[in-house]
Amino acid sequence: MLKLNQLSKTYRVGTFGGKELHAVNSVNFDINDRELVSLIGESGSGKSTIGKMILRLISITSGTILLDGKDITSYKGNSIREYYRKVQGVFQDPFSSFNPIFKADQMFKTIHDEFYPHVTGQAWTTKLEDSLKDVGLNPEHVLNKYPHQLSGGQLQRFLIARALLLDIKFLVADEIISMLDASTRVDILNLLADLRLRGLSILFITHDLSLGYYISDKSVILYCGCVVEKGSTEKIYKNPLHPYTKMLMASVPRLDKKWDAADISLHDEILAPKAGCAFYNRCNLGSRDKDCACNLPILTEVEPDHFVACDKLK
Amino acid sequence: MSLKVENLTVYYQTLKGEVHALENATFNLADGEIMGLAGESGCGKTTLGHSLVYLNPPMKFIKGKVSLDNAELPIWDMEKMESQRYKKISIIPQYAMNAMNPIRKIGIMIKELIESKKVDFKSIEPELIRRLDLVRLPHEVLNMYPIELSGGMKQRMVMVISMLLDPSLLIADEITSALDVASQKAVAEMLVEFRNQRCCKSAIVITHDISILHQIADEILIMYAGQLSEKASNETIIHSPRHPYTKLLISTLPKVGANYAKKKLMGIPGKPPLLLDPPIGCRFRERCPVAFKKCVEVPPFVEIEKKHFIACWKETGSNA
Numbered sequence: 001m002l003k004l005n006q007l008s009k010t011y012r013v014g015t016f017g018g019k020e021l022h023a024v025n026s027v028n029f030d031i032n033d034r035e036l037v038s039l040i041g042e043s044g045s046g047k048s049t050i051g052k053m054i055l056r057l058i059s060i061t062s063g064t065i066l067l068d069g070k071d072i073t074s075y076k077g078n079s080i081r082e083y084y085r086k087v088q089g090v091f092q093d094p095f096s097s098f099n100p101i102f103k104a105d106q107m108f109k110t111i112h113d114e115f116y117p118h119v120t121g122q123a124w125t126t127k128l129e130d131s132l133k134d135v136g137l138n139p140e141h142v143l144n145k146y147p148h149q150l151s152g153g154q155l156q157r158f159l160i161a162r163a164l165l166l167d168i169k170f171l172v173a174d175e176i177i178s179m180l181d182a183s184t185r186v187d188i189l190n191l192l193a194d195l196r197l198r199g200l201s202i203l204f205i206t207h208d209l210s211l212g213y214y215i216s217d218k219s220v221i222l223y224c225g226c227v228v229e230k231g232s233t234e235k236i237y238k239n240p241l242h243p244y245t246k247m248l249m250a251s252v253p254r255l256d257k258k259w260d261a262a263d264i265s266l267h268d269e270i271l272a273p274k275a276g277c278a279f280y281n282r283c284n285l286g287s288r289d290k291d292c293a294c295n296l297p298i299l300t301e302v303e304p305d306h307f308v309a310c311d312k313l314k
Numbered sequence: 315m316s317l318k319v320e321n322l323t324v325y326y327q328t329l330k331g332e333v334h335a336l337e338n339a340t341f342n343l344a345d346g347e348i349m350g351l352a353g354e355s356g357c358g359k360t361t362l363g364h365s366l367v368y369l370n371p372p373m374k375f376i377k378g379k380v381s382l383d384n385a386e387l388p389i390w391d392m393e394k395m396e397s398q399r400y401k402k403i404s405i406i407p408q409y410a411m412n413a414m415n416p417i418r419k420i421g422i423m424i425k426e427l428i429e430s431k432k433v434d435f436k437s438i439e440p441e442l443i444r445r446l447d448l449v450r451l452p453h454e455v456l457n458m459y460p461i462e463l464s465g466g467m468k469q470r471m472v473m474v475i476s477m478l479l480d481p482s483l484l485i486a487d488e489i490t491s492a493l494d495v496a497s498q499k500a501v502a503e504m505l506v507e508f509r510n511q512r513c514c515k516s517a518i519v520i521t522h523d524i525s526i527l528h529q530i531a532d533e534i535l536i537m538y539a540g541q542l543s544e545k546a547s548n549e550t551i552i553h554s555p556r557h558p559y560t561k562l563l564i565s566t567l568p569k570v571g572a573n574y575a576k577k578k579l580m581g582i583p584g585k586p587p588l589l590l591d592p593p594i595g596c597r598f599r600e601r602c603p604v605a606f607k608k609c610v611e612v613p614p615f616v617e618i619e620k621k622h623f624i625a626c627w628k629e630t631g632s633n634a
Contacts, residue, residue, distance in 0.1 A: 043465070181354040182522065183582035184465035188567045192579075193574045199629065207494065214568035214579070217442055251499040251526035254570055256554055259499060 001201055002054070002170055003033045007063035009225075023049045024224040025278075026063065026197050028299070031170070031203060031218075036196045038204045038212035038233070040248075041222035047205045050222075051172045056080070067170070084191045085115065088163035089172035093179055094155035102207065104158055105143050109314040118237050131164045132157075137189055153184035160191065171195070174205045209252050213237050220244050222296050223279035227299060231306035241308045244279045277310070287312045317343040317483055322378030324365045329465060332374070334589045335361040337540045340379070340615055341623070343533075345484075348509055348529030350548070351520045353537035354563075356586060358521050360408065362537070363485045364391060369407045383482055383515075391484050400431055404481040404514070408488045413467035414460040421456030431479065437484045438478055444476045445513070449504050455618055466497030467585050477513040484514040490526050502530045525567065533621075536560045537588045539597035542615050546622040555617070556629045557599045596627070604628050 584601040
């Protein structure tokens, strides 16, 4: 349903904008109907940039994003509203998503005025209460309250309910549980999984691999704006192939296993060679050579539904 | 016994009244140990850490006794504590890595800091250089401004600074939480290395991330709503916890290899009580699946097995 095609975002940096920073570099992946894809990467990997481009919050430098075959940049003027009926986002910090001066449900009124001016009175109330119930909230407990009177988990559910009011087809969930406590984050994850079963496609952006495994069918591992590994979650987690993915897996703190003594390469300088593999400077493969520094590795299918961008693995 | 805390109670003074943020905390921390302190936000873990170092208003000391290396710490007296801070007991507050002076080169900032504690910088310098090597930072960082360092580098720099005078106790508040997994691992392992090299005798690591504690801590203390729930060795807390809150908390953590379709995890229903007017008795009572009549009384924090402390009437029974 959503297709990212050679998507790139370049920022001009430096004093006079003389340097270029490739935040997202020729990224390709698809998200099918009713699919939950996790986009995993460290800070600065460009994962949120991709989410924002899908939500049309920032412009695209090159490449296209197609929704059901239609370029999303082709929506202009009034039809943008049609796009946002289908695609919505929820972000990391639920506290800063609300205006503290207004009651939290003010946001629903905005939705009503903007998208459903013809639905009035009881019909709207029923619709609103249904979507709140869908996200596991009791309308009596949460309506007519200020943001500070609600907990982080409740606010985050509010934002998801707002997205659901629009009968959306696609949700961008950008680190939506990293600010929540352990006891509530699982419930939000389960909520996402339930929504998917009801027909929503979700892009789940996270830095936490265990969450990615828990919830998604497909994973995309991003490093410095490039996709280094993608495919079925099961295959990537059971058999990580790219040296970066392997390092990530080894660094995840786990409850069932202590860290290996293996040395990890630290991300101290961002000195990715211009032409070659972005991971070159941190790579610990013995076979790393000059070609790696010069040629950009291409994503290749190593087994069905498992792609890796590393020339040394062919 | 390096650190001994008895009945420490700290409230916050607010316009609406006193917030009972830390109630009757009693625990020991042995020499050379790293104790993890975990709990949800608002459980009082940061209050506990801060009250040991810098008990400033609106924090209000109510009662309790703290001793470090057999000498009592005058935590209620801001001025008397001044001689202890940084030398005997040091803290890395949350977000400390963003608190380095942006207009000073790091080396100069450290020199000023050391001299403000009436210590000769020249005598510390060789050790500073050695420790930079330990955390794999190039020596040039001393001539750089904080903005030139990445998050992981800044956090490692802060660790070096905080332990320069070899404090007895280090309190590290959420030092890994803003970092990437690779940096997280490096910082956590370096902390263990510092302890092994006796740069600090013992440490309290405050975090909400229990899986990090499982990697580095010797002991783990779990708090809930201002009360201590359970303290035991790392393995015991993770694999055979006895307190119902600890059990639920551990069960909510997704593990690598656990999938939604195969095994659905459950959160803990309900939310923590407001500490402005906390419920009497066990504060976990309302969310606890096994609560019974007795829970309206405050459960004592008692040792049920060697080095395994727990505050729960179900586990300690009525003979406690």
